Amino acid sequence: MTENRHQSVGLSDQTVLEMYETMLLSRRVDERMWLLNRSGKIPFVISCQGQEAAQVGAAFALDREKDYVLPYYRDMGVVLTFGMTPTDLMLSGFAKAEDPNSGGRQMPGHFGQKKNRIVTGSSPVTTQVPHAVGIALAGKMEGKDLVTFVTFGEGSSNQGDFHEGANFAGVHKLPVIFMCENNKYAISVPIEKQLACENVSDRAIGYGMPGFTIDGNDPIAVYKAVKEAADRGRRGEGPTLIETISYRLTPHSSDDDDRTYRSGDEVQDAKTKDPIITFAAYLREVGVLTEEVEKEMNDRVMKQVNEATEYAENAPYAEAEDALKYVYAENE
Numbered sequence: 001m002t003e004n005r006h007q008s009v010g011l012s013d014q015t016v017l018e019m020y021e022t023m024l025l026s027r028r029v030d031e032r033m034w035l036l037n038r039s040g041k042i043p044f045v046i047s048c049q050g051q052e053a054a055q056v057g058a059a060f061a062l063d064r065e066k067d068y069v070l071p072y073y074r075d076m077g078v079v080l081t082f083g084m085t086p087t088d089l090m091l092s093g094f095a096k097a098e099d100p101n102s103g104g105r106q107m108p109g110h111f112g113q114k115k116n117r118i119v120t121g122s123s124p125v126t127t128q129v130p131h132a133v134g135i136a137l138a139g140k141m142e143g144k145d146l147v148t149f150v151t152f153g154e155g156s157s158n159q160g161d162f163h164e165g166a167n168f169a170g171v172h173k174l175p176v177i178f179m180c181e182n183n184k185y186a187i188s189v190p191i192e193k194q195l196a197c198e199n200v201s202d203r204a205i206g207y208g209m210p211g212f213t214i215d216g217n218d219p220i221a222v223y224k225a226v227k228e229a230a231d232r233g234r235r236g237e238g239p240t241l242i243e244t245i246s247y248r249l250t251p252h253s254s255d256d257d258d259r260t261y262r263s264g265d266e267v268q269d270a271k272t273k274d275p276i277i278t279f280a281a282y283l284r285e286v287g288v289l290t291e292e293v294e295k296e297m298n299d300r301v302m303k304q305v306n307e308a309t310e311y312a313e314n315a316p317y318a319e320a321e322d323a324l325k326y327v328y329a330e331n332e
Contacts, residue, residue: 002285017297030076044255047250049249059081066146068119075151082117094315103318126152126161149179157200176233217246
């Protein structure tokens, strides 16, 4: 019998099933978006496939009533956990007027939803990091019990925004969790051409914070690390840098051909560690995911994906004049 690891970190059987279902929902929405893109119905996909365990494990460790998340463009698992729906995501994919992120103005992956404390991202990578630090500073100044959680790729950890944000958070002991989702490639640039140090987490000591490198295919390990970081931040002990190691199972985006920079064998090998497969196997081994529960879950997920697709495809586009909204001051 496999050791029951989830209960040892305070996760109930019901919660790990919810985590797995959110991972599965992320994957199925993403797969549907690729099909829609290849059939000419949506213009662009930037994928979460292979990173769902890190995203969902982390998001479940946060307080969805208090904390703020500043996701990067792959974070479908994070935003679904924090309250976005498959319909919200599909409306964004189709660039429809009801798209909660931007009203159809912005390409997919630029998540933002005020009611769920999902802070709007920008197109230049890593700009969300100093924003997370600023929100944490404001929360600390106002005496609020909140943590900010910000994600970015390993390529982004080389940008000035990361270093400036991490330094400021360390100096002022701000409740920020920096989570680098290391998927081995910054578009086509492999990790060994990006870093001279072994791990992104090695940089933490320079900013006076602890740094950890975690198996990003293990949602329980990520949950534990992020929960401890959140508790640390709430106690006033400052920020934490967490690096999750996973693998991007798709090209960088629907406009990329990854065959030009990595081998098919490498991708196939990574698929044997796919967290959707390995976490399901763990849940079966500990007797939590039965055949009946799995069938119900799959049916429920596909129903949501199908309904979201149908609704978004038939929803109206924004009016052309709406392109000028929120750009210039409007006289009331």
